[in-house]
Amino acid sequence: MTGYRGEKTAVWRFLENGRLDTGFYSYTGTQGYTEIDMGGYNRGLDIAAGNNGEIYVTGTGYSGYAQMFLVKYKDNCAGCFASPTATATKVIEVFVIDSGNHRIQVFDIYGNFKRKWGSVGSLDGQFFSPSDVALNSMGEVFVSDTNNHRIQVFDQNGNFLRKWTVYWTSSGTPGVPSGLVCDSNDNVYVVNNIYGGEVIAYDLYGNFQRNWFGIESGEYFDNPTGIDADSDDYLYICDSRNYYIKKYDIYGNYLIKWQAAGDLFNYQAVCVGNDENVYGVGTTPKIHVSLKSGVPVNQWDLIDAASGVANFDNLIFVSHGAWVEQKIKVYNFSGDLLYEWGTPGDNDGQFNGAR
Secondary structure, eight states: OEEEETTEEEEEOBOTTSOBOTTOBBTTOOBSEEEEOOSSSOEEEEEEEOTTSOEEEEEEOTTOOEEEEEEOBOTTSTTOBOOOOSTTTSOOEEEEEEGGGTEEEEEETTOOEEEEEOOBSSSTTOBSSOOEEEEOTTOOEEEEEGGGTEEEEEOTTOOEEEEEEOBOTTTOOBOOEEEEEEOTTOOEEEEEOSTTOEEEEEOTTOOEEEEEOSGGGTSOOSSEEEEEEOTTOOEEEEEGGGTEEEEEOTTOOEEEEEOOTTSOOOEEEEEEOTTSEEEEEESSSEEEEEETTSOEEEEEEOSSOOSEEEEETTEEEEEEOSSSOOEEEEEOTTOOEEEEEOEESSSTTEESSBO
16 A cells, blocks of 8 residues: 655555565665655555556655656565665656757657657747757746757747747847756746857746846856756856856856866856756766865766756766767766667767757
8 A cells, every 4th residue: 555654655565464564675674665755745646566566656746747656576585675766767758959950859768769840940940050958847848049049939749839039138149049947937047158158037938137247256258058057046057168167046146156176177068966966067078066065076987078967856867969979878876877878860869969
């Protein structure tokens, strides 16, 4: 049976006489039950058994999204449950910018191709070397259509919704949008990589709110690229040629900056993991991991330079599209490579400039 225990959903196992089976143990050492962390305030809603001893539990987490968890027996212990995780079975889609092929490709988290849209051009739904993609709380897909100087917005099936042009705010010159991110209130922050660079804040319809040039940090931006936001809506910006990650609030107030430990690292992309660490990748084949205060935590080597990075639960997705490799590689928080997909080309599941 499934129920609620503290702030976690628990699965209990009972004998035929109705007594709790304390003879079976989960991986966490609990007797008679195993717990599932659905994230914050959560509820298990239903439970079912598979033909080979699997137990499936459905529920909702604090985000409101439906989730399904698979609880398996331990391979080496009859009658024991493995500690379940959400990462293997929680439904999610991975949106990949395929810049050189001027399109968006969508996969499940294991790299199975699902759909695509886009072609080279300037019509609605076409792209010219797009750079980044982000989703807001309503599931709308925002794309930096870089060399068309605009942001395009789609539903998750690629149906065009709206667009707006990005301008250099000092002169009205068409801009070069690169990184973008949506905050918890669906405001959109775009890195405009022209004339040194700036960050522009819009509402979700493209109405200008504010901008800043980075001088508050001690120097102007110089080729800023990637951007991400944490759960408190603080922004992390890759100031590439200044070799910094810079942290701001959503109003453009500068907070802190840091460089990679022991390396003048040319940051290209950044993400904040659900472990509250900041992951930065760039033209050197490494991932640098820091606390949100900039204190270094870890780093691990990659085979090739990276052009993008994203987090889902306990997984870090790294895109390699700048040089030889054209792959998406998936790591855990310790830097262990779990699996990968992608080859160079223009067929489904192939890339030319994956981001």
